[in-house]
Amino acid sequence: MAVTDEVDAALAAGRPVVALESTIISHGMPYPDNVAMALEVEAIVREAGAVPATIAVLGGVPRIGLSPDDLELLASDANVAKVSVRDLPYVVARGAHGATTVAATMRLAALAGIDVFVTGGLGGVHRGAAESFDVSADLGELATTPVTVVSAGVKSILDIGLTLELLETNSVPVLVHGSDEFPSFYSRSSGFAAPARVDSAAEVAAAMTAARALGLTSGIVVANPIPVADEIPAAEIGAVIDRALADLEALGIGGKEVTPYLLSRIVELTDGASLVANVALVRDNARFGAAIAVAHAR
Ligand code: PSU
Ligand code: MN
Secondary structure, eight states: EEEOOOHHHHHHHOOOOEEOSSSSTTSSOTTTTTHHHHHHHHHHHHTTEEEEEEEEEEEEEESOOOOHHHHHHHOTTTTTTEEEEGGGHHHHHHHHOEEEEEEHHHHHHHHHHOOOOEEEEOOBBBBTTTHHHHHHHHHHHHHHHHEEEEEEEEOTTTTTHHHHHHHHTTTTTEESSSSSSSSSSSOOOOSBBOSSEEEEEHHHHHHHHHHHHHTTTSSEEOOOOOOOOOOHHHHHHHHHHHHHHHHHHHOOOOOGGGGHHHHHHHHHTTTTTHHHHHHHHHHHHHHHHHHHHHHHHH
16 A cells, blocks of 8 residues: 555554545546545545545555545546455556545555545445345445444435444444434435434544444444535435436446446436535535544544
């Protein structure tokens, strides 16, 4: 792995560091909004007193901390593969470029010694998984890798109930920030109760310390609901998601292409409104995640 001097120095001194993923850049948002988002999120983390470490594989080298030029490449180069954990060995062996998913970013963050990671949305159990077996490797990684992942919950392109069940089965703590309901990415509501509620970054940091002391080896899910002002009502986005899922089925798309297709189709169907909400929630997650890293470093 190649860790930047800035990240390396912060980790050595016990100062707060926040990992950021790159699939959201290369396969989660259109250009140039994606690179603008990536740069802005790094700035938000810095303003909050932590060091950002965006993670990707470039030329076969897992990189912890990226330059603005690296972010531009990830945002605009069509040859950047979507890389989950199982794809890491192949991309490294080939010397290729890869944008890391939540699962792969968690794995590399843990290897580098970073324990807080900010993203937009988690992968989970897809709707119809009883037939398709489509369950994101993000859930397997959360079960086994001790990194705290801050997201805005799980989109209803997934089966939220089954995703929460699998997290419970795998003993992954799920903490919802400032709400009694688990959020569904674009909306603060999902119809599912928060498994546990926290009201401050310090509370999350205390749970991280307790998890480590208790010998838990899993990750921790922190679900930070989208700010009220940026929310898209569940009913409105629900109809769009149903349409995107129908289009997915008609096109016969499967495997790792499913999530990128649905995300870009939802942007099209909402005329960009979903993208505005997506960027807004990532910003808010960056603020809260940085606050967790600062509290934990203390
Ligand atoms: N959900 C989003 N935006 C994203 C992703 C999920 O709202 O960019 C990305 C993340 O990188 C996540 C991955 O880890 O999709 C999950 O892909 P899959 O469902 O193929 O495991
Ligand atoms: Mn899948």
